[in-house]
Amino acid sequence: MAVRVQKAPFDLGAEIAAFSTGLAATGAIVTFTGVVRDEDGRLERMEIEHYPGMTERALAAIEDEARRRWSLTDALVIHRHGTLRPGDHIMMVATAARHRAAAFEAAEFLMDYLKSRAPFWKKEYGADGAAWVAAKDEDENALTRW
Amino acid sequence: MAVRVQKAPFDLGAEIAAFSTGLAATGAIVTFTGVVRDEDGRLERMEIEHYPGMTERALAAIEDEARRRWSLTDALVIHRHGTLRPGDHIMMVATAARHRAAAFEAAEFLMDYLKSRAPFWKKEYGADGAAWVAAKDEDENALTRW
């Protein structure tokens, strides 16, 4: 189980390869990766700001809650901050469990909570100027299903 | 969009790295990987039999149906047959979409249909002898949610 908050890129293939190795009781691995969309060429870059200290606490708390609700053999959360460009990987979560339902549910739970409860803020820069990304009602509403 | 049925192992990290590259309109990538559990040391190996010809048709049909239901920027299904041992990766699906809900739903849909509608059969060999894996009612029932 691990949580990492970092400015540097991460190697998605290498992370998943390492995560998926040596898990004796695991039958199912689910990963989610967030990617910067190019928005039809309108987005030049994105700056992700976060709250050092609280970010790590919030992600660890969300991961603890996922482990409390599902029987996971492993979990991983990586989230970047700083400058990201279209095609860059913003973050990933990975979950490992005996069966697929738990792995899928835990990954979706981690994503829903991470979206609305981890202190990250995105500002987009592009042809139309710069603007903070607004939180979506649907993201807040997604929490009600858990 | 691709479907592959193969005896050879696949490199999970390399597959996901390749899948996740150059997807301009993609914001979300979900992967599922099936792993052979060691069943507390009782499983020595598994033999996966399939129906050449029908397998590829069935997987392609399931992938087509996923693309019809969700707006996917890409999808991939890989399924192995032959001899597999604990820790080996049996199969994977990957889905790419603008937003996370579609990527998660399409991956779960692919898994649910693949479990009960693609012509694969598993036989387990181990300390307790050899036995065909029985289909689970819960896997058949999982189809009713789609």
Add this chain to the structure above:
Amino acid sequence: MTLDVLYFAWVRERIGLPRERIETEAATVSALVEELIAREDRYAAAFADLSALRVAVDQDLTDFGASLSGAREVAFFPPMTGG
């Protein structure tokens, strides 16, 4: 007509071969199954409980009432366990 009949998993094991070519006038899958059961005990054993079996005609899943008109390949197997 001439049909390729395929067997998978424990159906293949009980019947003792993976495929065979059969000359038949059976109009439906059920009629073909009746013909096979009448042949030998190993077929009767394999087809004892049809609820435990699935059938595909020309590589499409179907049911035991399906017509064999124009069919070239029929496969019998237990419920699938992929994934």
Add this chain to the structure above:
Amino acid sequence: MTLDVLYFAWVRERIGLPRERIETEAATVSALVEELIAREDRYAAAFADLSALRVAVDQDLTDFGASLSGAREVAFFPPMTGG
């Protein structure tokens, strides 16, 4: 008491600094916000619509009615947009 007060995203931009140390006797987050609003227009602008803001006390999300007793760090920011 002495509090570290942190601002993120557009709250930081409106107030014009990421953090400051504030001497206050405010008993709750709301009372602290009232003090800040009374200071200067840029604070009034940042705190004009509290429904658009979130607050954390000592790095735990809470609400504007929360007590500041024993608190060392208060942070104001818009709804998070991680993931």
